[in-house]
Amino acid sequence: MPGSRRFLERAVHSGGGSLELASGCSPAWPQVGCVLIADAVPLFRDGLARLAEASCSGVRVIQSGSIGDIWRLAAQDRLPDLFLVDLGLLGLELGFELARLRKCYRSASIIAMAHDADAATITAAMRSGCNGFIHKGLPREQCAWAIGRVLAGFCVVEHSEADPADSRQIQIDNKSALTARQSAVLGLLAEGASNKAIARELGISHLTVRLHVSSLLRIFAVNRRTEVAPKARILGMLTPA
Incomplete structure:
Protein backbone atom coordinates (compact mmCIF):
# COMPACT_ATOMS: atom_id res chain seq x y z
CA MET A 1 0.00 0.00 0.00
CA PRO A 2 1.30 3.52 -0.76
CA GLY A 3 0.70 4.64 2.82
CA SER A 4 2.74 1.73 4.17
CA ARG A 5 5.59 2.52 1.79
CA ARG A 6 5.70 6.11 3.01
CA PHE A 7 5.87 4.87 6.58
CA LEU A 8 8.67 2.40 5.86
CA GLU A 9 10.77 5.10 4.27
CA ARG A 10 10.17 7.45 7.19
CA ALA A 11 10.94 4.78 9.79
CA VAL A 12 14.28 3.88 8.22
CA HIS A 13 15.20 7.52 7.71
CA SER A 14 14.53 8.27 11.38
CA GLY A 15 17.41 6.08 12.45
CA GLY A 16 15.69 2.97 13.75
CA GLY A 17 18.97 1.00 13.87
CA SER A 18 18.22 -2.62 14.68
CA LEU A 19 14.54 -1.71 14.75
CA GLU A 20 14.41 -0.58 11.12
CA LEU A 21 11.72 -2.25 9.07
CA ALA A 22 12.02 -4.51 6.09
CA SER A 23 9.06 -4.52 3.73
CA GLY A 24 6.27 -6.81 4.92
CA CYS A 25 7.63 -7.65 8.38
CA SER A 26 7.49 -6.28 11.92
CA PRO A 27 10.64 -5.07 13.73
CA ALA A 28 12.13 -7.13 16.53
CA TRP A 29 11.80 -5.58 19.98
CA PRO A 30 14.45 -5.63 22.69
CA GLN A 31 13.86 -8.68 24.89
CA VAL A 32 11.02 -8.25 27.39
CA GLY A 33 9.57 -10.81 29.76
CA CYS A 34 6.03 -9.55 30.27
CA VAL A 35 3.66 -7.12 28.54
CA LEU A 36 0.41 -5.94 30.14
CA ILE A 37 -2.21 -4.75 27.63
CA ALA A 38 -5.05 -2.68 29.10
CA ASP A 39 -7.94 -1.97 26.73
CA ALA A 40 -11.71 -2.29 26.98
CA VAL A 41 -12.02 -3.91 23.53
CA PRO A 42 -11.07 -7.64 23.50
CA LEU A 43 -10.45 -7.64 19.74
CA PHE A 44 -7.94 -4.79 20.03
CA ARG A 45 -6.23 -6.48 23.00
CA PRO A 80 5.66 -6.17 33.90
CA ASP A 81 8.28 -4.75 31.54
CA LEU A 82 5.79 -2.91 29.34
CA PHE A 83 2.31 -1.43 29.83
CA LEU A 84 0.16 -0.63 26.77
CA VAL A 85 -2.73 1.40 28.16
CA ASP A 86 -5.81 2.74 26.37
CA LEU A 87 -6.41 6.25 27.73
CA GLY A 88 -10.16 5.78 27.38
CA LEU A 89 -9.97 3.10 30.04
CA LEU A 90 -8.69 5.63 32.58
CA GLY A 91 -11.52 8.15 32.17
CA LEU A 92 -11.30 11.43 34.05
CA GLU A 93 -8.58 10.06 36.33
CA LEU A 94 -6.11 9.74 33.44
CA GLY A 95 -3.30 11.80 34.98
CA PHE A 96 -3.70 10.33 38.45
CA GLU A 97 -3.75 6.70 37.27
CA LEU A 98 -0.75 7.10 34.96
CA ALA A 99 1.29 8.88 37.63
CA ARG A 100 0.36 6.14 40.10
CA LEU A 101 1.39 3.48 37.60
CA ARG A 102 4.73 5.20 37.00
CA LYS A 103 5.38 5.51 40.74
CA CYS A 104 4.70 1.82 41.35
CA TYR A 105 6.54 0.49 38.28
CA ARG A 106 9.48 2.83 37.83
CA SER A 107 11.54 0.57 35.58
CA ALA A 108 8.68 -0.39 33.22
CA SER A 109 7.93 1.28 29.89
CA ILE A 110 4.45 2.82 29.73
CA ILE A 111 2.81 3.61 26.39
CA ALA A 112 -0.53 5.40 26.18
CA MET A 113 -2.84 4.65 23.26
CA ALA A 114 -6.02 6.34 22.00
CA HIS A 115 -8.12 6.95 18.90
CA ASP A 116 -9.00 10.58 19.48
CA ALA A 117 -6.57 12.17 21.95
CA ASP A 118 -5.82 15.84 21.37
CA ALA A 119 -2.50 17.57 22.02
CA ALA A 120 -3.46 18.51 25.58
CA THR A 121 -4.35 14.91 26.45
CA ILE A 122 -1.14 13.54 24.95
CA THR A 123 0.87 16.14 26.85
CA ALA A 124 -0.91 15.21 30.09
CA ALA A 125 -0.10 11.54 29.52
CA MET A 126 3.57 12.26 28.85
CA ARG A 127 3.83 14.55 31.86
CA SER A 128 2.28 11.83 34.03
CA GLY A 129 5.11 9.44 33.27
CA CYS A 130 4.41 7.77 29.92
CA ASN A 131 7.35 6.91 27.70
CA GLY A 132 5.29 7.24 24.55
CA PHE A 133 1.95 7.72 22.85
CA ILE A 134 0.59 5.75 19.87
CA HIS A 135 -2.54 6.53 17.87
CA LYS A 136 -4.70 3.39 17.72
CA GLY A 137 -5.51 3.91 14.06
CA LEU A 138 -1.93 3.53 12.85
CA PRO A 139 -0.78 0.53 10.76
CA ARG A 140 0.50 -2.56 12.57
CA GLU A 141 4.09 -2.00 11.39
CA GLN A 142 4.13 1.59 12.61
CA CYS A 143 2.80 0.57 16.04
CA ALA A 144 5.43 -2.18 16.28
CA TRP A 145 8.20 0.23 15.34
CA ALA A 146 7.09 2.84 17.89
CA ILE A 147 6.82 0.28 20.71
CA GLY A 148 10.26 -1.06 19.85
CA ARG A 149 11.73 2.43 19.99
CA VAL A 150 10.26 3.02 23.44
CA LEU A 151 11.66 -0.30 24.66
CA ALA A 152 15.04 0.78 23.29
CA GLY A 153 14.95 3.85 25.55
CA PHE A 154 13.42 6.56 23.36
CA CYS A 155 10.40 8.78 24.04
CA VAL A 156 8.05 8.42 21.07
CA VAL A 157 4.83 10.16 20.01
CA GLU A 158 3.25 8.56 16.94
CA HIS A 159 -0.07 9.99 15.81
CA SER A 160 -2.15 9.88 12.64
CA GLU A 161 -1.03 12.21 9.85
CA ALA A 162 -4.59 13.55 9.85
CA ASP A 163 -4.58 14.06 13.61
CA PRO A 164 -4.47 17.75 14.60
CA ALA A 165 -2.37 16.78 17.63
CA ASP A 166 0.82 17.63 15.74
CA SER A 167 4.00 16.93 17.68
CA ARG A 168 4.83 20.64 17.65
CA GLN A 169 1.71 21.22 19.76
CA ILE A 170 2.63 18.62 22.38
CA GLN A 171 4.21 20.92 24.90
CA ILE A 172 4.19 21.66 28.57
CA ASP A 173 1.68 24.48 29.00
CA ASN A 174 3.84 26.57 31.32
CA LYS A 175 7.53 26.54 30.50
CA SER A 176 8.15 28.73 33.52
CA ALA A 177 7.60 25.55 35.55
CA LEU A 178 11.40 25.25 35.30
CA THR A 179 13.60 27.70 37.14
CA ALA A 180 16.33 29.50 35.21
CA ARG A 181 18.94 27.25 36.82
CA GLN A 182 16.99 24.08 36.00
CA SER A 183 16.70 25.26 32.39
CA ALA A 184 20.46 25.80 32.26
CA VAL A 185 21.13 22.34 33.69
CA LEU A 186 18.64 20.84 31.21
CA GLY A 187 20.44 22.48 28.30
CA LEU A 188 23.80 21.11 29.41
CA LEU A 189 22.34 17.65 29.99
CA ALA A 190 21.07 17.76 26.42
CA GLU A 191 24.66 18.39 25.28
CA GLY A 192 25.81 15.28 27.15
CA ALA A 193 27.66 17.14 29.91
CA SER A 194 28.57 15.27 33.10
CA ASN A 195 27.57 16.58 36.52
CA LYS A 196 31.16 17.70 37.05
CA ALA A 197 31.18 19.60 33.76
CA ILE A 198 27.81 21.21 34.55
CA ALA A 199 29.09 22.33 37.96
CA ARG A 200 32.17 23.87 36.37
CA GLU A 201 30.20 25.59 33.59
CA LEU A 202 27.58 27.10 35.93
CA GLY A 203 29.93 27.82 38.83
CA ILE A 204 27.95 25.75 41.32
CA SER A 205 28.78 22.77 43.51
CA HIS A 206 28.55 19.16 42.38
CA LEU A 207 25.94 18.56 45.09
CA THR A 208 23.78 21.41 43.77
CA VAL A 209 23.94 19.91 40.28
CA ARG A 210 22.79 16.57 41.66
CA LEU A 211 19.83 18.28 43.33
CA HIS A 212 18.85 20.00 40.07
CA VAL A 213 19.17 16.75 38.11
CA SER A 214 17.00 14.97 40.69
CA SER A 215 14.38 17.71 40.30
CA LEU A 216 14.43 17.30 36.50
CA LEU A 217 14.00 13.53 36.84
CA ARG A 218 10.91 14.17 38.96
CA ILE A 219 9.52 16.92 36.69
CA PHE A 220 9.84 14.79 33.55
CA ALA A 221 8.82 11.56 35.30
CA VAL A 222 11.87 9.58 34.16
CA ASN A 223 14.36 7.39 36.00
CA ARG A 224 17.69 8.15 34.30
CA ARG A 225 19.44 11.41 33.47
CA THR A 226 19.86 10.26 29.86
CA GLU A 227 16.06 10.20 29.51
CA VAL A 228 15.57 13.84 30.55
CA ALA A 229 16.54 15.57 27.29
CA PRO A 230 14.54 13.23 24.97
CA LYS A 231 11.44 13.71 27.15
CA ALA A 232 11.98 17.48 27.20
CA ARG A 233 12.14 17.50 23.39
CA ILE A 234 8.92 15.51 23.12
CA LEU A 235 7.25 18.07 25.39
CA GLY A 236 8.56 21.03 23.40
CA MET A 237 10.96 22.30 26.07
CA LEU A 238 14.08 21.71 24.00
CA THR A 239 14.67 22.20 20.30
CA PRO A 240 15.08 18.93 18.34
CA ALA A 241 18.60 17.51 18.33
Missing part, protein backbone atom coordinates in the same frame (compact mmCIF):
# COMPACT_ATOMS: atom_id res chain seq x y z
CA ASP A 46 -5.90 -9.69 21.00
CA GLY A 47 -4.37 -7.79 18.09
CA LEU A 48 -1.76 -6.17 20.34
CA ALA A 49 -1.05 -9.52 21.97
CA ARG A 50 -0.33 -11.10 18.58
CA LEU A 51 1.85 -8.13 17.67
CA ALA A 52 3.86 -8.54 20.89
CA GLU A 53 4.29 -12.28 20.35
CA ALA A 54 5.45 -11.71 16.77
CA SER A 55 7.90 -8.98 17.79
CA CYS A 56 9.47 -10.56 20.87
CA SER A 57 10.19 -14.26 21.22
CA GLY A 58 8.98 -15.84 24.45
CA VAL A 59 7.15 -12.76 25.73
CA ARG A 60 4.32 -13.34 28.20
CA VAL A 61 1.21 -11.24 27.55
CA ILE A 62 -1.38 -10.29 30.18
CA GLN A 63 -4.67 -8.73 29.08
CA SER A 64 -6.70 -6.33 31.20
CA GLY A 65 -10.14 -4.86 30.50
CA SER A 66 -10.56 -2.41 33.38
CA ILE A 67 -8.64 -0.09 35.68
CA GLY A 68 -9.03 -2.52 38.57
CA ASP A 69 -7.67 -5.36 36.46
CA ILE A 70 -4.52 -3.36 35.68
CA TRP A 71 -3.56 -3.21 39.33
CA ARG A 72 -4.66 -6.73 40.21
CA LEU A 73 -2.86 -8.38 37.28
CA ALA A 74 0.25 -6.21 37.55
CA ALA A 75 0.55 -7.08 41.24
CA GLN A 76 0.29 -10.79 40.44
CA ASP A 77 3.11 -10.54 37.93
CA ARG A 78 5.18 -8.33 40.24
CA LEU A 79 6.99 -6.45 37.48
Whole structure:
Protein backbone atom coordinates (compact mmCIF):
# COMPACT_ATOMS: atom_id res chain seq x y z
CA MET A 1 0.00 0.00 0.00
CA PRO A 2 1.30 3.52 -0.76
CA GLY A 3 0.70 4.64 2.82
CA SER A 4 2.74 1.73 4.17
CA ARG A 5 5.59 2.52 1.79
CA ARG A 6 5.70 6.11 3.01
CA PHE A 7 5.87 4.87 6.58
CA LEU A 8 8.67 2.40 5.86
CA GLU A 9 10.77 5.10 4.27
CA ARG A 10 10.17 7.45 7.19
CA ALA A 11 10.94 4.78 9.79
CA VAL A 12 14.28 3.88 8.22
CA HIS A 13 15.20 7.52 7.71
CA SER A 14 14.53 8.27 11.38
CA GLY A 15 17.41 6.08 12.45
CA GLY A 16 15.69 2.97 13.75
CA GLY A 17 18.97 1.00 13.87
CA SER A 18 18.22 -2.62 14.68
CA LEU A 19 14.54 -1.71 14.75
CA GLU A 20 14.41 -0.58 11.12
CA LEU A 21 11.72 -2.25 9.07
CA ALA A 22 12.02 -4.51 6.09
CA SER A 23 9.06 -4.52 3.73
CA GLY A 24 6.27 -6.81 4.92
CA CYS A 25 7.63 -7.65 8.38
CA SER A 26 7.49 -6.28 11.92
CA PRO A 27 10.64 -5.07 13.73
CA ALA A 28 12.13 -7.13 16.53
CA TRP A 29 11.80 -5.58 19.98
CA PRO A 30 14.45 -5.63 22.69
CA GLN A 31 13.86 -8.68 24.89
CA VAL A 32 11.02 -8.25 27.39
CA GLY A 33 9.57 -10.81 29.76
CA CYS A 34 6.03 -9.55 30.27
CA VAL A 35 3.66 -7.12 28.54
CA LEU A 36 0.41 -5.94 30.14
CA ILE A 37 -2.21 -4.75 27.63
CA ALA A 38 -5.05 -2.68 29.10
CA ASP A 39 -7.94 -1.97 26.73
CA ALA A 40 -11.71 -2.29 26.98
CA VAL A 41 -12.02 -3.91 23.53
CA PRO A 42 -11.07 -7.64 23.50
CA LEU A 43 -10.45 -7.64 19.74
CA PHE A 44 -7.94 -4.79 20.03
CA ARG A 45 -6.23 -6.48 23.00
CA ASP A 46 -5.90 -9.69 21.00
CA GLY A 47 -4.37 -7.79 18.09
CA LEU A 48 -1.76 -6.17 20.34
CA ALA A 49 -1.05 -9.52 21.97
CA ARG A 50 -0.33 -11.10 18.58
CA LEU A 51 1.85 -8.13 17.67
CA ALA A 52 3.86 -8.54 20.89
CA GLU A 53 4.29 -12.28 20.35
CA ALA A 54 5.45 -11.71 16.77
CA SER A 55 7.90 -8.98 17.79
CA CYS A 56 9.47 -10.56 20.87
CA SER A 57 10.19 -14.26 21.22
CA GLY A 58 8.98 -15.84 24.45
CA VAL A 59 7.15 -12.76 25.73
CA ARG A 60 4.32 -13.34 28.20
CA VAL A 61 1.21 -11.24 27.55
CA ILE A 62 -1.38 -10.29 30.18
CA GLN A 63 -4.67 -8.73 29.08
CA SER A 64 -6.70 -6.33 31.20
CA GLY A 65 -10.14 -4.86 30.50
CA SER A 66 -10.56 -2.41 33.38
CA ILE A 67 -8.64 -0.09 35.68
CA GLY A 68 -9.03 -2.52 38.57
CA ASP A 69 -7.67 -5.36 36.46
CA ILE A 70 -4.52 -3.36 35.68
CA TRP A 71 -3.56 -3.21 39.33
CA ARG A 72 -4.66 -6.73 40.21
CA LEU A 73 -2.86 -8.38 37.28
CA ALA A 74 0.25 -6.21 37.55
CA ALA A 75 0.55 -7.08 41.24
CA GLN A 76 0.29 -10.79 40.44
CA ASP A 77 3.11 -10.54 37.93
CA ARG A 78 5.18 -8.33 40.24
CA LEU A 79 6.99 -6.45 37.48
CA PRO A 80 5.66 -6.17 33.90
CA ASP A 81 8.28 -4.75 31.54
CA LEU A 82 5.79 -2.91 29.34
CA PHE A 83 2.31 -1.43 29.83
CA LEU A 84 0.16 -0.63 26.77
CA VAL A 85 -2.73 1.40 28.16
CA ASP A 86 -5.81 2.74 26.37
CA LEU A 87 -6.41 6.25 27.73
CA GLY A 88 -10.16 5.78 27.38
CA LEU A 89 -9.97 3.10 30.04
CA LEU A 90 -8.69 5.63 32.58
CA GLY A 91 -11.52 8.15 32.17
CA LEU A 92 -11.30 11.43 34.05
CA GLU A 93 -8.58 10.06 36.33
CA LEU A 94 -6.11 9.74 33.44
CA GLY A 95 -3.30 11.80 34.98
CA PHE A 96 -3.70 10.33 38.45
CA GLU A 97 -3.75 6.70 37.27
CA LEU A 98 -0.75 7.10 34.96
CA ALA A 99 1.29 8.88 37.63
CA ARG A 100 0.36 6.14 40.10
CA LEU A 101 1.39 3.48 37.60
CA ARG A 102 4.73 5.20 37.00
CA LYS A 103 5.38 5.51 40.74
CA CYS A 104 4.70 1.82 41.35
CA TYR A 105 6.54 0.49 38.28
CA ARG A 106 9.48 2.83 37.83
CA SER A 107 11.54 0.57 35.58
CA ALA A 108 8.68 -0.39 33.22
CA SER A 109 7.93 1.28 29.89
CA ILE A 110 4.45 2.82 29.73
CA ILE A 111 2.81 3.61 26.39
CA ALA A 112 -0.53 5.40 26.18
CA MET A 113 -2.84 4.65 23.26
CA ALA A 114 -6.02 6.34 22.00
CA HIS A 115 -8.12 6.95 18.90
CA ASP A 116 -9.00 10.58 19.48
CA ALA A 117 -6.57 12.17 21.95
CA ASP A 118 -5.82 15.84 21.37
CA ALA A 119 -2.50 17.57 22.02
CA ALA A 120 -3.46 18.51 25.58
CA THR A 121 -4.35 14.91 26.45
CA ILE A 122 -1.14 13.54 24.95
CA THR A 123 0.87 16.14 26.85
CA ALA A 124 -0.91 15.21 30.09
CA ALA A 125 -0.10 11.54 29.52
CA MET A 126 3.57 12.26 28.85
CA ARG A 127 3.83 14.55 31.86
CA SER A 128 2.28 11.83 34.03
CA GLY A 129 5.11 9.44 33.27
CA CYS A 130 4.41 7.77 29.92
CA ASN A 131 7.35 6.91 27.70
CA GLY A 132 5.29 7.24 24.55
CA PHE A 133 1.95 7.72 22.85
CA ILE A 134 0.59 5.75 19.87
CA HIS A 135 -2.54 6.53 17.87
CA LYS A 136 -4.70 3.39 17.72
CA GLY A 137 -5.51 3.91 14.06
CA LEU A 138 -1.93 3.53 12.85
CA PRO A 139 -0.78 0.53 10.76
CA ARG A 140 0.50 -2.56 12.57
CA GLU A 141 4.09 -2.00 11.39
CA GLN A 142 4.13 1.59 12.61
CA CYS A 143 2.80 0.57 16.04
CA ALA A 144 5.43 -2.18 16.28
CA TRP A 145 8.20 0.23 15.34
CA ALA A 146 7.09 2.84 17.89
CA ILE A 147 6.82 0.28 20.71
CA GLY A 148 10.26 -1.06 19.85
CA ARG A 149 11.73 2.43 19.99
CA VAL A 150 10.26 3.02 23.44
CA LEU A 151 11.66 -0.30 24.66
CA ALA A 152 15.04 0.78 23.29
CA GLY A 153 14.95 3.85 25.55
CA PHE A 154 13.42 6.56 23.36
CA CYS A 155 10.40 8.78 24.04
CA VAL A 156 8.05 8.42 21.07
CA VAL A 157 4.83 10.16 20.01
CA GLU A 158 3.25 8.56 16.94
CA HIS A 159 -0.07 9.99 15.81
CA SER A 160 -2.15 9.88 12.64
CA GLU A 161 -1.03 12.21 9.85
CA ALA A 162 -4.59 13.55 9.85
CA ASP A 163 -4.58 14.06 13.61
CA PRO A 164 -4.47 17.75 14.60
CA ALA A 165 -2.37 16.78 17.63
CA ASP A 166 0.82 17.63 15.74
CA SER A 167 4.00 16.93 17.68
CA ARG A 168 4.83 20.64 17.65
CA GLN A 169 1.71 21.22 19.76
CA ILE A 170 2.63 18.62 22.38
CA GLN A 171 4.21 20.92 24.90
CA ILE A 172 4.19 21.66 28.57
CA ASP A 173 1.68 24.48 29.00
CA ASN A 174 3.84 26.57 31.32
CA LYS A 175 7.53 26.54 30.50
CA SER A 176 8.15 28.73 33.52
CA ALA A 177 7.60 25.55 35.55
CA LEU A 178 11.40 25.25 35.30
CA THR A 179 13.60 27.70 37.14
CA ALA A 180 16.33 29.50 35.21
CA ARG A 181 18.94 27.25 36.82
CA GLN A 182 16.99 24.08 36.00
CA SER A 183 16.70 25.26 32.39
CA ALA A 184 20.46 25.80 32.26
CA VAL A 185 21.13 22.34 33.69
CA LEU A 186 18.64 20.84 31.21
CA GLY A 187 20.44 22.48 28.30
CA LEU A 188 23.80 21.11 29.41
CA LEU A 189 22.34 17.65 29.99
CA ALA A 190 21.07 17.76 26.42
CA GLU A 191 24.66 18.39 25.28
CA GLY A 192 25.81 15.28 27.15
CA ALA A 193 27.66 17.14 29.91
CA SER A 194 28.57 15.27 33.10
CA ASN A 195 27.57 16.58 36.52
CA LYS A 196 31.16 17.70 37.05
CA ALA A 197 31.18 19.60 33.76
CA ILE A 198 27.81 21.21 34.55
CA ALA A 199 29.09 22.33 37.96
CA ARG A 200 32.17 23.87 36.37
CA GLU A 201 30.20 25.59 33.59
CA LEU A 202 27.58 27.10 35.93
CA GLY A 203 29.93 27.82 38.83
CA ILE A 204 27.95 25.75 41.32
CA SER A 205 28.78 22.77 43.51
CA HIS A 206 28.55 19.16 42.38
CA LEU A 207 25.94 18.56 45.09
CA THR A 208 23.78 21.41 43.77
CA VAL A 209 23.94 19.91 40.28
CA ARG A 210 22.79 16.57 41.66
CA LEU A 211 19.83 18.28 43.33
CA HIS A 212 18.85 20.00 40.07
CA VAL A 213 19.17 16.75 38.11
CA SER A 214 17.00 14.97 40.69
CA SER A 215 14.38 17.71 40.30
CA LEU A 216 14.43 17.30 36.50
CA LEU A 217 14.00 13.53 36.84
CA ARG A 218 10.91 14.17 38.96
CA ILE A 219 9.52 16.92 36.69
CA PHE A 220 9.84 14.79 33.55
CA ALA A 221 8.82 11.56 35.30
CA VAL A 222 11.87 9.58 34.16
CA ASN A 223 14.36 7.39 36.00
CA ARG A 224 17.69 8.15 34.30
CA ARG A 225 19.44 11.41 33.47
CA THR A 226 19.86 10.26 29.86
CA GLU A 227 16.06 10.20 29.51
CA VAL A 228 15.57 13.84 30.55
CA ALA A 229 16.54 15.57 27.29
CA PRO A 230 14.54 13.23 24.97
CA LYS A 231 11.44 13.71 27.15
CA ALA A 232 11.98 17.48 27.20
CA ARG A 233 12.14 17.50 23.39
CA ILE A 234 8.92 15.51 23.12
CA LEU A 235 7.25 18.07 25.39
CA GLY A 236 8.56 21.03 23.40
CA MET A 237 10.96 22.30 26.07
CA LEU A 238 14.08 21.71 24.00
CA THR A 239 14.67 22.20 20.30
CA PRO A 240 15.08 18.93 18.34
CA ALA A 241 18.60 17.51 18.33
